[in-house]
Amino acid sequence: MALNKESNGYVIMFSVILVLVTSVALVIAFGFTKDTIANNQKLEKMQNILQAARIDVERDQAEPEYKKSIIDAFALTEKGEVKMKGEIDNVFNIDLATELKKKEGDEKLFPVFVCNKNDSTFYILGMRGKGLWDAIWGYVALQSDMNTIYNAVFDHKGETAGLGAEIKETWYTAQFPGKKIANEKGEFVSVSVIKKGTAPASDYNVDGVSGGTLTSNGLHDMLKQFFSAFFEYSKTQKNAAPVKPQPVPAANDSIPADSLAVSAPATDSLHTNTTTTNH
Numbered sequence: 448m449a450l451n452k453e454s455n456g457y458v459i460m461f462s463v464i465l466v467l468v469t470s471v472a473l474v475i476a477f478g479f480t481k482d483t484i485a486n487n488q489k490l491e492k493m494q495n496i497l498q499a500a501r502i503d504v505e506r507d508q509a510e511p512e513y514k515k516s517i518i519d520a521f522a523l524t525e526k527g528e529v530k531m532k533g534e535i536d537n538v539f540n541i542d543l544a545t546e547l548k549k550k551e552g553d554e555k556l557f558p559v560f561v562c563n564k565n566d567s568t569f570y571i572l573g574m575r576g577k578g579l580w581d582a583i584w585g586y587v588a589l590q591s592d593m594n595t596i597y598n599a600v601f602d603h604k605g606e607t608a609g610l611g612a613e614i615k616e617t618w619y620t621a622q623f624p625g626k627k628i629a630n631e632k633g634e635f636v637s638v639s640v641i642k643k644g645t646a647p648a649s650d651y652n653v654d655g656v657s658g659g660t661l662t663s664n665g666l667h668d669m670l671k672q673f674f675s676a677f678f679e680y681s682k683t684q685k686n687a688a689p690v691k692p693q694p695v696p697a698a699n700d701s702i703p704a705d706s707l708a709v710s711a712p713a714t715d716s717l718h719t720n721t722t723t724t725n726h
Contacts, residue, residue: 492539498600499571499586500562519561524554525672527679531556543575544582557676562588569597572677576669579661581605583614583669587623593681596638599623601666611662622653628674635678640667 490506493513497504504512520538522530531537538558546555558573568591575584585601599620606612613619626638627650636651640663643654655663 495600495602496560496571496573496586497562499588499598500564500569501588501598502562502564516562516564517560518563521559521561522556523559523676523680524556525676527676527681527683529680530554535560541573543573543584547575557673559677559680567591570677572673574669574673576665576672578603578606578614578665579611579659580607583662583665585669587670587673589628589677593677593684594627594629596623596626596628603662606662607659609658611656611659613656613659614662614666619656626650626653628678629681635675637671637674640664640670 487506490509493509494504494506497509497512497516500516502512502516517535519533520535521532522538522541524530538560541556541558543557546557549555560571560573562569562571569588570591570593571586571588573584573586575582577583581604583601583603583606585599587599588597589595590597601614601620603612603614606614623638628635628637630636630651639652640655641652642663643657646652655666
């Protein structure tokens with residue numbers, strides 16, 4: 448008996464078979480490509496960490512350069528306690544999206560990578576926060592004095608183009624080299640992100656993004672949270688011989704942040720000093 452290709456039964460059967468075949472094909476394709484995708488994400492992350500130290504490499508050179516330049520790594524709790532000392536691979540695999548979702552009181556781990564470049568030491572802090580629409584993140588390198596910013600790179604998942612999205616541009620990150628997270632008395636101050644013109648320029652503030660209030664607020668909060676943990680750690684190193692910071696090169700030596708792998712937004716706190724408006 449010939450099939451009636453115009454019957455409802457035939458149409459339904461054909462649709463089900465088509466969906467099943469397509470699903471199987473997609474699963475097989477993903478199985479072949481997932482390792483490649485994971486490796487590309489790993490190399491991109493290595494590039495981003497190196498960019499914070501102004502080491503710019505192509506994708507195929509990221510891993511050897513990372514292994515050469517990153518000489519140590521550890522995780523910090525919010526109180527500045529050291530965890531996973533020397534476990535470079537495990538620190539690299541810390542997922543900040545997961546860490547920041549932990550309940551209050553649960554131990555959160557923040558990654559720190561120790562970079563050697565031209566016989567100078569830099570501490571590269573991985574960071575993550577919340578912008579207007581979704582996650583923002585980045586890496587900030589501090590000099591060997593554990594106080595002076597050497598370079599910063601930021602990125603975002605879905606901030607408004609021309610407004611909050613500007614945090615990833617080099618003209619914006621060029622403000623950060625030379626800024627300090629502690630004042631001359633050794634007190635923690637972080638780096639405030641403020642509305643342009645609301646306070647004199649200083650070693651402890653940068654301008655927010657014009658028209659990007661909530662993104663700027665999220666950046667402010669992110670910096671404060673992660674700098675605070677590192678500052679607490681730095682206080683435990685006071686017995687070490689004092690180290691003078693190296694001169695900070697011109698800001699145009701900074702390297703732009705490309706994309707960093709993300710999965711979900713983190714903290715939702717806002718800083719109220721910035722008063723411009725996101726659209």
